[in-house]
Amino acid sequence: MNPVDCVDVVELVTDYLEHQLDADRTAAFEAHLRECAGCDVYVEQMRIAVTELGRIEPSQLAPETIELLTAAFRDLL
Numbered sequence: 001m002n003p004v005d006c007v008d009v010v011e012l013v014t015d016y017l018e019h020q021l022d023a024d025r026t027a028a029f030e031a032h033l034r035e036c037a038g039c040d041v042y043v044e045q046m047r048i049a050v051t052e053l054g055r056i057e058p059s060q061l062a063p064e065t066i067e068l069l070t071a072a073f074r075d076l077l
Helices: 006-017 023-035 037-053 063-076
Strands: none
Touching (some): 006 037
């Protein structure tokens, strides 16, 4: 099992939260969280953000907000 470091946590957090990591990678990820309080807090904050954002319906957003978010995501690609 290859160890996971803090950079890996940032890169893998989405896959971890979506249960997309294989068993070995999940075990390494969780082992790192047990040893690194900063990463443990980061993953919990991401879990909360994903949960809360998932509750927002697009119809609840102003058109300007949708445009800004769409542009921001386009810039990431």
